[in-house]
Amino acid sequence: MKRKIDALEHAGTICKAMQKGILLTTKKDDAVNTMTIGWGMVGIEWGKPIFIAYVRYSRYTKEILDGTDEFTVNVPVGELNSNILRVCGTRSGRDMDKIAELGLTLEEPEVIGTPGIRELPLTLECKILYRRPQNVDAIPLDILDCYYPADENGQRDGHIAYYAQIVDAYIIEE
Numbered sequence: 001m002k003r004k005i006d007a008l009e010h011a012g013t014i015c016k017a018m019q020k021g022i023l024l025t026t027k028k029d030d031a032v033n034t035m036t037i038g039w040g041m042v043g044i045e046w047g048k049p050i051f052i053a054y055v056r057y058s059r060y061t062k063e064i065l066d067g068t069d070e071f072t073v074n075v076p077v078g079e080l081n082s083n084i085l086r087v088c089g090t091r092s093g094r095d096m097d098k099i100a101e102l103g104l105t106l107e108e109p110e111v112i113g114t115p116g117i118r119e120l121p122l123t124l125e126c127k128i129l130y131r132r133p134q135n136v137d138a139i140p141l142d143i144l145d146c147y148y149p150a151d152e153n154g155q156r157d158g159h160i161a162y163y164a165q166i167v168d169a170y171i172i173e174e
Contacts, residue, residue: 001172001173001174002107002110002123002170002171002172002173003170003171003173004168004169004170005122005169005170005171006169007042007049007051007124007166007169008042008043008044008049010122010169011042011043013075013077013122014042014073014075014122014124015040015041015042017075017076017122018037018038018039018040018075019038020038020076020085021036021037021038021085021088021089022036022037022038022040022073022074022075022076022120023035023036023037023073023074023075023084023085023088023117023120024037024040024053024055024061024071024072024073024074025071025072025073025074025114025115025116025117026061026064026065026068026071026114027064027068027070027113027114027115028064028067028068031093031097032099032106032114032115033060033061033064033093033098033099034074034088034093034098034099034104034117035055035059035060035061035088035089035093036085036086036088036089037053037054037055039053039054039159040052040053040054040073042166045163046129048129048165048166049165049166049169050129050163050164050165050166051073051124051126051164051166052161052162052163052164053071053073053126053161053162053164054134054159054160054161054162055159055160055162056157056158056159057157057158057159057160058157059092060092060093060094061093062160064093065128065160065162068114068128069127069128070112070113070114070125070126070127070128070164071114071126071128071162071164072109072112072114072115072116072117072123072124072125072126073123073124073126074116074117074120074121074122074123075120075121075122075123075124076119076120076121076122077120077121077122077171080119080120081119083102084102084104084119084120087101087102088102099117104117104118104119105117105118105119106118107123107172109125109168110125110168110170111125111127111167111168112125112126112127112167112168116172118172121171121172121173122169122170122171123168123169123170123171123172124166124168124169125166125167125168125169126164126165126166126167127164127165127167128162128163128164129163129164129165130162130163131160131161131162131163132160132161132163133158133160133161134158134159134160134161135158136148136156136158144156
């Protein structure tokens, strides 16, 4: 059962949970992938409720997002096995099926084609409206050094900002 919610009324809960980590879930063909994110925003843009997700260029999730126009955001409510966020934040979907490995339960979506995850029941179904590459040259040096260390070639792995309309929001309940 899904209890519909107003995503904006839960923005504080979502942002607070994001500090520890939430999941961003994508789907390509029949394969579902999820990754931990700690950066994002909930707000209003273009008169619509929006979730902005930031995904590094190097991530497998970016490859999937570049071929789709949707994703779900999955937020824990109550206790969560910290191993879920650890594995989803350190392992790549290129190398493993994180959903199967962790025994996560996929929940059928209501509006889009990408499922939610029952173990992180606060779910936002999101439809991408706009993509914006990050200009790392415009970021202050102290932030660059902390969050974007240069590789051996002096390159910094920036993010793409995915602005997505929240088209449905609910809490998955037993």
